[in-house]
Amino acid sequence: MTILLWKSFHRITHGRLLPQVSMSLHSHTHGFEEEKIKKKLQQFAGGSVDLSKEDDGIGILTLNNPRFMNAFTGVMMLELQERVAELENWTDGKGLIVRGAANTFCSGSDLNAVRALSSPQDGMDMCMFMQNTLTRLMRLPLITVALVQGKALGGGAELTTACDFRLMTPESEIRFVHKQMGLVPGWGGAARLVQILGSSPALKLLSGAVKVDPVTALRIGLVEAALSSSDELESLEETRTWLRPYTKGPPAVIQAVKKVVSAGRELQLEAALMTEKEIFGTVWGGPANLQALAQRTKHK
Template sequence: MPYITDMALNLWRCVMKRAEARWCLYRSLYNSSHGFNESEVKRKLAELSGGSVKLCKGENGIAELGISNSSRKNALSGTMMLELEERISDLEKWKEGKGLIVYGTEDTFCSGGDLNTIKAISNAKDGLMMCMFMQNTLTRLQRLPLISVALIQGKAIGGGAELCTACDFRLMTEGSEIRFVHKHMGIVPGWGGASRLIQLVGSRQALKLLSGALRIPPEHAISIGLADGTLSSAADSALEEAQKWITPYTKGAANVTRAMKKLIVCGREHLFEDAIRKEKDIFATVWGGPSNLQALSERTKYN
């Protein structure tokens, strides 16, 4: 791009690095000051194996994160919880990334925590450590500078329902459902799902869904703002249709898409004055950058 000088590029890169460094401070909710022993909880989860979490990064900047534990309806074992955290760490470092599709294999999204894992950490201390670990993980998922979509085929229940709320959008196939069944297990959501649900549908609707453990089919989910669309594809092509759905939102330069997502995270998580100050910082990472200058030089039309 002939209109961009080396000096301008170097200045833009320095600003970007400083902004990224500040952003890193907000990735995790808990550390040792909160009584969270990350190494200990990881050691215990590593002993509880089963299933896998796979990550595939596309050249188009859209990644696919697959939850697979077919014998357990894609419930998350201890090792899968660790793998999920590792995949999110990988995505945090993916500078070319723009979008993410989270899905489950075998026509099921996710049925929460694997009962064998839950029983093995059923005491109060271990349960709290697992709760903080998964809150950290799903909050980092929600804060990724990627536009994320949960592709819900079959059931998203319990912790699986909480997982789908950590994505920006939710697409549901015909016959699928979201259901917060925690009440029937004698517990409440602990992975941040209740707080995110309130943000999505409001406190009154959230209370109905949680206290009633209601089945939420696609039509109902769309009507209350929990889902963003219904896919009519067969199971084997739903992922391809989800790719088509997310593509318009991820067109263009990666740094601009990522900056746009960061604006939303800041506006959602911070008080107004703090949010607009952070908006200023993020704005500085793209103003005068390559994509901005190229658009100016080409007099890009957008109507």
């Protein structure tokens, strides 16, 4: 099944073909009517998803609906898809920080949209739409970090799992509250949580609707670091500093690193090895490789 998800190809350096990781998870063959659900989501306005792309190759993706703890309105779901598509085509990009405005992360879905889209078909369509978008976010050829300030609840908690890394500010929390709403995660959060933690820890967090603070998150391996500041600007700068060593280098090389890791995570071994070979071929003899050889780069 995973190989089928990667069967669409695109051309990159040296004319080689590589799997197109942005291929949608769900399509019309799965009963998913994307245009229909997009028209319905468009009816629920409010908030925005903002993207800034810095000269150092780091993007900042901000959920901006602070009046409702940055909950996803329908329009914000559509804008998230648009921003992810833009990032897929950012050739100079190396990293991405996902955050919320006004010092909180995201409280999940806007309840007005949830109530209005209460039919089983609408719920399934919204589920597939967000699974598509967050899968594409996870597969971006950028190193991604969720900066968790304040609360990451429900769908907000699921969003953190679509990033490569998670950092938390003091007194912040991640909580999968779906059970308390009579639900389970539907945006791919459960599957990704199992990949991150393993099945037993994931089951505890989901079945207990456990409030995970930075200390607990560090202990169980849900986050990579607990930041020292809760200040919005200071924590953002701390996150930049944390991310910088992993994005040091030419964009082509950083993106290639992310691609081989994505292949290893999602594909069966033989397919992952073939993909790694193709990606290796795009950087072998490339500018960064030739420069390192000319400088006789040594590893200390």
